[in-house]
Amino acid sequence: MTTLAPDTFLMCAPEHFEVAYIINPWMEGNIAHGDRLTAQGQWQELVHALRTVARVDCMPAAAGVPDMVFTANGGLVLGDKVILSAFKHVERQPEEAHFAAWFAARGLQVLRMPHGLHFEGAGDALLDRGSDLLWLGYGHRSELACAPVIADMLGIEVQPLQLVDPRFYHLDTCFCPLQGGYLLYYPAAFDVAAQERIAARVPSHKRFAVTQQDALNFACNAVNSGKHVFLNQASPALNAQLERWGFSVSQIALTEFMKAGGAAKCLTLKMNEPRPAQQVAAGNGLVAEPSPVF
Numbered sequence: 001m002t003t004l005a006p007d008t009f010l011m012c013a014p015e016h017f018e019v020a021y022i023i024n025p026w027m028e029g030n031i032a033h034g035d036r037l038t039a040q041g042q043w044q045e046l047v048h049a050l051r052t053v054a055r056v057d058c059m060p061a062a063a064g065v066p067d068m069v070f071t072a073n074g075g076l077v078l079g080d081k082v083i084l085s086a087f088k089h090v091e092r093q094p095e096e097a098h099f100a101a102w103f104a105a106r107g108l109q110v111l112r113m114p115h116g117l118h119f120e121g122a123g124d125a126l127l128d129r130g131s132d133l134l135w136l137g138y139g140h141r142s143e144l145a146c147a148p149v150i151a152d153m154l155g156i157e158v159q160p161l162q163l164v165d166p167r168f169y170h171l172d173t174c175f176c177p178l179q180g181g182y183l184l185y186y187p188a189a190f191d192v193a194a195q196e197r198i199a200a201r202v203p204s205h206k207r208f209a210v211t212q213q214d215a216l217n218f219a220c221n222a223v224n225s226g227k228h229v230f231l232n233q234a235s236p237a238l239n240a241q242l243e244r245w246g247f248s249v250s251q252i253a254l255t256e257f258m259k260a261g262g263a264a265k266c267l268t269l270k271m272n273e274p275r276p277a278q279q280v281a282a283g284n285g286l287v288a289e290p291s292p293v294f
């Protein structure tokens, strides 16, 4: 019998976390309104919960980059490659060097977007859990032009989804693929074409449209490891749906991080993402030729 290695998540302690600038609507009115001690306690709770089922690695925190706690935004890992983020906002750009150093020291091949193309890593690029497919959110942070570049670099089909509500500025704030090909999402965060694209790829019995209230509680910003889901808060209806699909749900209050626009998923970067099972044949312009074996 083979035993699967546990998932590994990269996190960064909130030693320097604060709302120091405004780059999304959640941060408005929150400058100097955070409580770092509470943030540290909430972050520890998440680490503790994740460690019951997965491995958590921590990168050193650094002064001057208060949003670096949101490691999901450091890059997109697939196999032993990582596409480093190229942040849209100047406030977050100094994080790039920290993430690049961490990834390189872990033996990952660090790939970079062409100059001038913004890309915010696993905040906007999420693997489908039912097929060899990467979903890319664009419109606020990452750009549509990243899609063919990622497809080419990683040899995976990329489906772009346009985000239209500034409160849901990263894909992982409103879209959460779950093991087994399930999906939680908040449809109103997407344009009509994106909603149709999602419906075409994910069968209706595997999709659950969360309410606005759940979306605003960051329910889609969930960490999934096996049959476990970790999130800030979920309504009884959402909990029941996840349980029907066979997931156990842990709710961990992450209200301090919501003041900066993030919650559970944003605070983690999954490091053990498999490379695509097969390189997808070229054909629709968003699909790469096979990339070299690494």
Ligand SMILES: NC(=O)NCCC[C@H](N)C(=O)O
Pocket (backbone or CB within 6 Å): 023, 024, 027, 067, 070, 072, 073, 092, 122, 123, 124, 170, 172, 173, 260, 261, 262, 263, 265, 266
């Ligand atoms: N949604 C995420 O993946 N991360 C949260 C990032 C919050 C940060 N204040 C930002 O606006 O970039």
